[in-house]
Amino acid sequence: MTNNNFSQVAAFIWSVADLLRGDFKQSQYGRVILPFTLLRRLECVLAPTKADVLAANEKVKLMALPEEAKEKMLLKATQGLAFCNTSELDLVRLGQKDIRSNLNNYIQNFSKDAREIFEHFKFDEFTGLLDDANLLYKVVQKFATTDLSPQRISNHDMGLVFEELIRRFAESSNETAGEHFTPRDIVRLTTGLIFGEDDDALNKDGIIRTVYDPTAGTGGFLSSGTEYVREHNPDAVIRVYGQELNPESYAICKADMLIKGQDVRNIKLGNTLSNDQLAYDKFDYMLSNPPFGVDWKRIEQEIKDEHTQKGFEGRFGAGLPRVSDGSLLFLMHLMSKMRQPDAEHDQGSRIGIILNGSPLFTGSAGSGESEIRRYILEADLLEAIIALPTDMFYNTGIATYVWVLSNKKEPERKGKVHLINATNLSSKMRKSLGSKRHYLTDEEIRTITQNYGAFEAVDTLTLDGESEQK
Structure with missing residues (x-):
């Protein structure tokens, strides 16, 4: 599936919004479209083994086993899938008369992990609103006739479709999207x-790598990390880990990862x-965009x-920042998750975290912030700081920075911090999305990453090649 094709599929699914307009706010469209997309994808994936699962369920019903044990037996009938559904219903068979109760019954017959996603979407609440507006049957019919089978759309491409829907949802509710x-x-x-610095290692045969985001949001970093490695080495095994505070974002992230x-x-x-x-886990790669300035x-x-x-x-031995801003707590949390360097097995970890200016400039000598910065520098973990243009995020126009940390620095980087000024490197958006008025093109991203990879000192990055060398 080409980029154009997955965009077309996503646009077709998002056209459900035409049915919702007038009865739902624009910021609510995603709360209907995302879970229904997940539901349709799951039932299309389960279709080939549905009869086997139903047969297995008849046997399992007669056994006095806990739910977890029964679920494991049912999953065997799915031929390797991580979820199942024991209902004879699907979107086509829900009928019209008792559609809401039938739909709820259908959802309740999913295995635990899948069922939990719909609970955090508050799916029953929104299907109730749809039913009250006499729209539930129409929406169900729209999805029931949409082919989201693996034969048409692979897991990878379905992930791209879902990401495009997430993007549309975020843009339609940009007043809160930045969180x-x-x-x-x-x-x-x-x-x-x-x-990028690990391209050689990532291209080796049989590699297994872990990616972690402690503020996972809707899963953008987890998806992007997996995608990056897949492009370089389709046979690499990437295992993702994350934690998220907001139940709805958690549901979206979990749904995307399930797909x-x-x-x-x-x-x-x-x-x-x-x-x-995930207190006892260590990870190879960690990415995070913690909330700015949250106490x-x-x-x-x-x-x-x-x-x-x-x-x-x-996690917090180096010190504590002031209670009004927890950004450095997330940074120390990530540092505690670093694997110990091991050149023989390409171990060690790399961190990318997006912060505002507070962790850089707040706190005089001896303060908690100063002690944390001192610890990071003395441990030689900070590899680079990239200053980004303003107006890059949905909910703030303030200055932001990408911090890159590593406990496996290359020899030429040891004892040094690479400062990159990319504040003049952005393009103006045709239409602002909340506070986001600028964006980085692929060429601008390439300019920054190439400068970082080359470890070159310039005053200010530009695309015209006229950056003044220091």
């Missing part, structure tokens, strides 16, 4: 910076700082307890 959705140009830039064949048990819901649900007062006691009781055995 849960990182613009795709920033995602591509950060991913290129983090993975792409990832193990969605690795996607967690909850506050990463106060309740790290951590509600979890202050848990953070301070970990700092005082565990010190450097915990």
Whole structure:
């Protein structure tokens, strides 16, 4: 499927919005379209083994087993899938008279991980609204006649379709998108910076790599990291991990990962700082866009307890920033997840995190922020800081920076920090999306990543090749 084709499929699915207009706000369209797209994709994937699952379910019903054990037996009948559904219904068979109750019954018969996604989408609430507006049957019919089978659209291409729908949803509700959705140009830039230095290693046979995002949002970084490695080495195994605080964003992320064949048990819901649900895991690559300038007062006691009781055995031994901004807490959290360097097995970790100016400039000598920065520099973990143009994000126009950290620096980078001024390198959008008025083209992203890879000192990056050498 070409880019044009997946865009056409996504546009066709998004045309459901024509039915919703007038009864739903524009910012609500995605809350209907995304879960219905997931539902249709899941039932198309399950169709070839549906009869086998139903037969297996008749046997399982007679066994006095816990739900988890029954589910494992049913999954065997799916021939390797990570989810199943034991209902005889599908979107075509829901009927019109009792469509809402039939649809709810259909959803409840999915296996636990898939069922949970619909719960966090608040799917029952929105199907109720659709039913009240006499739209539920029309929407169901629209999706029931849309072919989303693997024979037509592979997992990879279905992931692209879903990502395009997520983008449309974020843009239609751009007043809140910035909290849960990182613009795709920033995602591509950060991913290129983090993975680009490891191209040789990523092209080796039989590699297995892990990607983690502690503020996963809708899963943009996890998808982009997987995509980058896939383009370089289709046979590489990429396992994604993430945690997200917002239930709806968590549902979108988990749905996207399920569509792409990832193990969605690795996607967690909850506050990463106060309740790290992947506490004992280390990762190869980490990417994050934590919320800018958000205070951590509600979890202050848990953070301070970990700092005082565990010190450097915990995540926050280097110090604590002021309560009004938790950005550096996320950075220290990521640093605690780094694998120890091992040249023989290409171990060690790389981090890309997007921050505003506060972690760079806030705090005088001896403050928590200053002590954290001192620790990072003395440990020689900071590889580069890239200053981005303003007006790049949906919900803020302030200055932002990409920090690149690594505990496996190349010899020429040891003891140094590469500062890249890319503030003049952007293009103006035809139409603003919230506060986002500028974006990075592929050529502009390439200019930044090439300068980073070449480890060259210039005053200000431009596309015209006239950057003044320092």
